[in-house]
Amino acid sequence: MIDQASLYRVTSMSVAAFGAAISSTFPLSIIFAQQDIAGAFAVTSQDVGWVVTLYNVGQILGLPLAFLLTGVLGRRRAMIISGVGYVLSSLLIVLISNFASMLVLRVFQGMFAGMLPILMFIIIFSTHPAGVIRTRGLTYFAAATAIGVGVSAWFGSLFLYDENWRLLFIVPALGIVVYVVMSNFLFKEDPIKMEALKTFDWPGYVMISIGLSSLVVFVSEGERHFWFESWWITAFFLNSIIFLAFAVHYFSQHEQPLLKKSLFYKPFTYTLIFQVIFRFGSLFIIWVIPQFLIQTAGFRIEQIAEVLWPFTLGVFFGIAGAYVLSPRIDQRIVMSFALFLMGLTALYCSFSTSQWSIDNFLLPIFIAGIGQGLFSLATLHLVLYDILPVEGPTCGIGFNYARVLGLTGGIGVLSHFINEREKLHSATLGEHVQLQGEETQAMLNTVKGAFGQVFSDGQSLELVSYAQIGQKIKMQAFILSYNDAFLLVFVVLFIAAACIWVFPKSKAIH
Numbered sequence: 001m002i003d004q005a006s007l008y009r010v011t012s013m014s015v016a017a018f019g020a021a022i023s024s025t026f027p028l029s030i031i032f033a034q035q036d037i038a039g040a041f042a043v044t045s046q047d048v049g050w051v052v053t054l055y056n057v058g059q060i061l062g063l064p065l066a067f068l069l070t071g072v073l074g075r076r077r078a079m080i081i082s083g084v085g086y087v088l089s090s091l092l093i094v095l096i097s098n099f100a101s102m103l104v105l106r107v108f109q110g111m112f113a114g115m116l117p118i119l120m121f122i123i124i125f126s127t128h129p130a131g132v133i134r135t136r137g138l139t140y141f142a143a144a145t146a147i148g149v150g151v152s153a154w155f156g157s158l159f160l161y162d163e164n165w166r167l168l169f170i171v172p173a174l175g176i177v178v179y180v181v182m183s184n185f186l187f188k189e190d191p192i193k194m195e196a197l198k199t200f201d202w203p204g205y206v207m208i209s210i211g212l213s214s215l216v217v218f219v220s221e222g223e224r225h226f227w228f229e230s231w232w233i234t235a236f237f238l239n240s241i242i243f244l245a246f247a248v249h250y251f252s253q254h255e256q257p258l259l260k261k262s263l264f265y266k267p268f269t270y271t272l273i274f275q276v277i278f279r280f281g282s283l284f285i286i287w288v289i290p291q292f293l294i295q296t297a298g299f300r301i302e303q304i305a306e307v308l309w310p311f312t313l314g315v316f317f318g319i320a321g322a323y324v325l326s327p328r329i330d331q332r333i334v335m336s337f338a339l340f341l342m343g344l345t346a347l348y349c350s351f352s353t354s355q356w357s358i359d360n361f362l363l364p365i366f367i368a369g370i371g372q373g374l375f376s377l378a379t380l381h382l383v384l385y386d387i388l389p390v391e392g393p394t395c396g397i398g399f400n401y402a403r404v405l406g407l408t409g410g411i412g413v414l415s416h417f418i419n420e421r422e423k424l425h426s427a428t429l430g431e432h433v434q435l436q437g438e439e440t441q442a443m444l445n446t447v448k449g450a451f452g453q454v455f456s457d458g459q460s461l462e463l464v465s466y467a468q469i470g471q472k473i474k475m476q477a478f479i480l481s482y483n484d485a486f487l488l489v490f491v492v493l494f495i496a497a498a499c500i501w502v503f504p505k506s507k508a509i510h
Helices: 004-032 034-041 047-073 075-095 099-127 132-146 149-159 167-183 202-221 231-253 261-265 268-297 301-325 331-349 358-383 389-434 438-451 458-502
Strands: none
Touching: 004 034, 004 047, 004 075, 004 099, 004 132, 004 149, 004 167, 004 268, 034 047, 047 075, 047 099, 047 202, 047 389, 075 099, 075 167, 099 132, 099 389, 132 301, 132 358, 149 167, 149 268, 149 301, 149 358, 202 231, 202 389, 261 268, 261 389, 268 301, 268 331, 268 358, 268 389, 268 458, 301 331, 301 358, 331 358, 331 458, 389 458
């Protein structure tokens, strides 16, 4: 029979997990629906990228504030405030038709959404004692923040009804309304402690927020605006370097900093690095493969949903396996195997061609999902290795900073790499055309034979033939550049899998 304390833990975790799942799933739906949003606001595909960039900036701003709200107002009020803020910002986005105003509101939406998984993290450590109970809580957290990734495109296609992008904001807002109502019944005993406002490290918060927000803008918008050729991209880069340097110096000197330096002398630092690498690797599923299919096969969000759904199934099996293995084997083995598994799927995808479609990607996506599930739980055990209760806020904030920076940085690096490789392959293939090799002549003859009955004029037929070859070269260069990106992901994950052993031996405590 379940005792009262256990029932309360399950209830509070279920409510917190519901909010965390919404904040982890629907932002990806917005990414997949960017072109529909661009069309609705009559802006370019370049401008609509700010919808995602500023949401990530908002997350950077909101992560430490979740601990502040909890310390000042208690867990229940913090959950209600973050939920209400998310609902109001989402509904205002729907009501306001001005694109600039929408971008401002996306910062606030990201700020409140970023609090939701942090609040779940706080609830775990305030209600789940160390041992098997905490392991269950961490498993719940890993599932809530990862399992919705594979169905995010499906939700996007389901609620992008008749190209009405507003439902992508209305539906999660309605879900968070339920979250707010349920939160009102939890943690009523938490007191209000206004003195926590004075002890909060405001200077440290301002410096780290400006530094990381500038870095997010730099890596997110750099490729779209030619990096250092744009003065303001350079300004954001320099701004991030300056403020991060000030923040590091301040944290090392201050007595009660926002981020405690003692934790960075522990394996936690390595965990953050691997968290960034892992997010970089998972992007080949949720970003590289969809972009490949959009460009080669003209896929829309509906078809992307059909490709990504096995990822959720794989994550489920991976997390279940990680939970079973957590007290039995060294977690470094689990993490290394997870990275190696995802790396192998990236290597398999590096052989993709223009003929690849949905069926070719289903199995590797499922296998990569298993790797994601295994890593998501195993890394939490190493994140928490040897930490003290006073270091808990630093752990939660740093871990989620790494998550956001891993996703934004990964997209920035991969998009730049793909563009540069496409230029190289286009130049190399174009050189063969100019040299009029045997393959080029054979291709020209084939194209001329296909269009010979349509164009009687020899000069027009020649121009059309070369235009067709140009299109084929462009497509081939594009495919080769994505194959190179898959190969890059494999190399990075393979090296990371071998470097996992810098961590100390760790198992879950049962």
